[in-house]
Amino acid sequence: MITVDQPAVQDVYSVVEEVWNTFLGDGVPILPGARDLPDDAWYSAITVTGEWEALILIAMPLALAGRITTTMLGLPEDDECSTEDLTDALGELVNIVGGNIKSLMPGPSTLSLPLVAQGAVTTTSDLVEVCEVGVVWHDEPVLITISVPKLAGGAS
Amino acid sequence: MHALIIDDSRTMRSILKRIVHELGFETTEAANGQEALDVLEAGLQADLCLIDWNMPLMDGYTFVTRVRADQRWRNLTLMMVTTESEHSQIVRALAAGAHEYVIKPFTAEAIVEKLELLGLHAKEVPA
Numbered sequence: 001m002i003t004v005d006q007p008a009v010q011d012v013y014s015v016v017e018e019v020w021n022t023f024l025g026d027g028v029p030i031l032p033g034a035r036d037l038p039d040d041a042w043y044s045a046i047t048v049t050g051e052w053e054a055l056i057l058i059a060m061p062l063a064l065a066g067r068i069t070t071t072m073l074g075l076p077e078d079d080e081c082s083t084e085d086l087t088d089a090l091g092e093l094v095n096i097v098g099g100n101i102k103s104l105m106p107g108p109s110t111l112s113l114p115l116v117a118q119g120a121v122t123t124t125s126d127l128v129e130v131c132e133v134g135v136v137w138h139d140e141p142v143l144i145t146i147s148v149p150k151l152a153g154g155a156s
Numbered sequence: 157m158h159a160l161i162i163d164d165s166r167t168m169r170s171i172l173k174r175i176v177h178e179l180g181f182e183t184t185e186a187a188n189g190q191e192a193l194d195v196l197e198a199g200l201q202a203d204l205c206l207i208d209w210n211m212p213l214m215d216g217y218t219f220v221t222r223v224r225a226d227q228r229w230r231n232l233t234l235m236m237v238t239t240e241s242e243h244s245q246i247v248r249a250l251a252a253g254a255h256e257y258v259i260k261p262f263t264a265e266a267i268v269e270k271l272e273l274l275g276l277h278a279k280e281v282p283a
Contacts, residue, residue: 019242022261023171071169074174085166095210099239107242109234111210113164 005052005148006130007104013133015100018142019093020137024071034134035141037061042086044094044116048102050109055127055147056098058090062118064140065090087116097144123147158182158201158275162192162219163208163237172206172237175264179271189214193222202232204276206255209245210237217249224253229260233274237262 013032020030042065048054055131060068069081069089081089091114098112130144159181169185176183184200186192187266188211196202205223216236223229235256236249246257256270272275274276 011207019261022263050273069167070187073170088165089167092167096239099241101259102239103241108244109242111239 005105007101007146009131009133012101012131012144013135013145015097015104016133016135016142017022019096019100020135023093023096024068024137026071028138030135030137030142031059032118033136034132034136034143035136037141037143039120040118041120042090042116042118043121044114045121046094046097046098046114047104047112048105048109049112052102052105052109054101055123056084056094056101056107057121057123057143057145057147058094059121059143059145060098064144065136067140068093069139088103089119090116101146126150157203158184159204159206160184160186160190160192160195160200160202161206162186162211162216162233163206164188164211165208168208168237175267176204176206179262179268181193186210189216189219189222192219192279196223196229196232204233204235204271204274206237209236209240209249217252220249220252233276235270235274237267 003078004035028031037059038061041058041059041061045057065086066081070079072089094114126149127144127147128150129147133144159176161169163169164187166209173183186195190213209216220234234254235260236254239260241259255274258270
């Protein structure tokens with residue numbers, strides 16, 4: 001029997017592309033591509049527990065986080081958004097991306113409420129990264145990573 | 157017509173509010189199921205509730221069961237708008253009394269289509 005415990009990179013990319021096109025569609029396509037994130041990048045995280053267990057992280061520079069927030073809230077592009085707005089928008093973004101990735105995997109499983117923070121995130125040592133998708137939007141990087149418990153990921 | 161938008165994310169409430177405003181709905185917002193129940197208890201005459209699933213204090217599923225258990229709100233249309241896309245969750249929500257189920261991410265057209273099916277469409281969405 002084959003156990004699938006990690007989503008395919010292309011499937012994750014498709015989810016991200018659909019979410020971006022639906023909620024952030026401004027005519028600028030997202031493009032595949034990995035780039036370094038600045039130290040002050042914003043991270044949003046959500047965990048999946050149940051039949052499939054994972055930590056899903058989305059990271060991006062502050063400028064892009066601000067653009068995403070103003071777009072989702074329907075604010076003028078040059079509006080400065082509050083930290084509260086930014087936290088809420090990035091939390092909803094990871095909730096939607098995470099929920100759709102969860103739907104690709106065996107269930108039933110449950111999503112946590114999202115967590116959003118600025119600065120590098122260190123995952124616990126019992127998690128192993130199994131999927132990384134880098135995209136570029138408005139010439140800024142976005143990194144989506146999925147980590148699973150070591151045993152489920154097959155790593156030592 | 158009046159829509160009660162129930163989601164812990166202000167961002168998502170804002171997105172839904174823009175869509176249903178275009179359709180001619182007035183809106184009230186609630187950040188969780190309990191807050192929504194409080195608003196209904198206070199006398200809000202809503203025609204439609206758009207309900208997230210995962211929320212603190214009271215989730216969307218519990219809200220649906222509580223509303224359906226109360227005859228005062230028997231005419232209230234309940235639409236789940238959620239990332240919970242597992243078949244079992246959809247079946248559970250519909251069995252509890254939700255009328256429709258929309259999975260995030262959604263387009264404005266998808267919401268309009270569902271509202272049309274429910275007979276709650278007021279105006280067309282501008283292109």
